[in-house]
Amino acid sequence: MFDLSIITINYNNAAGLKQTVDSVVNQSNKNFEYIIIDGNSTDKSKRIIDSLEFENLKWISEEDSGIYNAMNKGIKMATGRYVLFLNSGDYLINETILNQVYFDLKDGVSFAGCNLIIDKNTKKEILKHPEKMSFSYLLRSTIYHPSTFIKKQMFDKYGLYNEENKVVSDWEFFLKTIGLNGESFQKINKELSVFNTNGISSNAMNAELIKREKETVLKRLLKSFNHDLLDKYVLDQLIHPSKRIEYLVTIEKSLFLRKITTFLLSIISRLVF
Numbered sequence: 511m512f513d514l515s516i517i518t519i520n521y522n523n524a525a526g527l528k529q530t531v532d533s534v535v536n537q538s539n540k541n542f543e544y545i546i547i548d549g550n551s552t553d554k555s556k557r558i559i560d561s562l563e564f565e566n567l568k569w570i571s572e573e574d575s576g577i578y579n580a581m582n583k584g585i586k587m588a589t590g591r592y593v594l595f596l597n598s599g600d601y602l603i604n605e606t607i608l609n610q611v612y613f614d615l616k617d618g619v620s621f622a623g624c625n626l627i628i629d630k631n632t633k634k635e636i637l638k639h640p641e642k643m644s645f646s647y648l649l650r651s652t653i654y655h656p657s658t659f660i661k662k663q664m665f666d667k668y669g670l671y672n673e674e675n676k677v678v679s680d681w682e683f684f685l686k687t688i689g690l691n692g693e694s695f696q697k698i699n700k701e702l703s704v705f706n707t708n709g710i711s712s713n714a715m716n717a718e719l720i721k722r723e724k725e726t727v728l729k730r731l732l733k734s735f736n737h738d739l740l741d742k743y744v745l746d747q748l749i750h751p752s753k754r755i756e757y758l759v760t761i762e763k764s765l766f767l768r769k770i771t772t773f774l775l776s777i778i779s780r781l782v783f
Contacts, residue, residue, distance in 0.1 A: 512566070514542040514612065515590030515662070519580045519597045521549035526599030526706060528558055533601035535564045539609040542566065545587050547580045549573060578671040578679045585665050592622075592659040599706030600656045603627065611700055612659075620664055620693035621684075624702035626657040636701060643688055643695040652681045653688075653695075657702040664693065677716055678723040686731060 516534055520527045534544055546559050548571035559569050568587055574580040585593060602608065615622050623639040637654055640647055668687050671679040687693045
């Protein structure tokens, strides 16, 4: 049994797959298994996989019914204590990073999230998880899949990814396990991987689909979410937060801004009343 199973999902993305597998198989510490789930690609993907010389490699190439169906296949094949999803086009930042990061994992933690680099061609952005994970954070955001170690027992305990969703099943899984059931989360403040922004859930054109699927998930997980007008407003703010909400969050985080805001509001209240 390995400590770690790295899982890559691929379909007709030979160039992205090459970048991903090179970053994985060239790690200095190779004490992990590597699982590749290919969706019966018709490009050069299978040739790339077949040419890999990596002792702990498992792979299949067959049609699937979607990204989460493919991810679930990988989970079922995994024997590691933890799994890390690094899908086609995503890659580890250097050849020693697994060795650096994996030893920071606290024994028995359910989820461990590292920093994720978003490569937007013209600029790079570093995403970091909060120091303390909360239900409210998970409602309006998510955990970064390509930089998060997930204890495999979580899937045994709570089930696999919901294959009815096209884009938000990872969000649903994190909301259910951490947000509603209090599974442990550890922040590791190190950059682990680079995220490919061409994925379906990162495409701005899918914003409406994400909203619909999140609404369905909330109805299923939160029985009191009845979709009255207030519920719809709250959902809209969670998924598409307005500038006003962003300003309020900024103010809440800053002691100085809170004091200034309180002072200004006190003056306004005297003028009005």
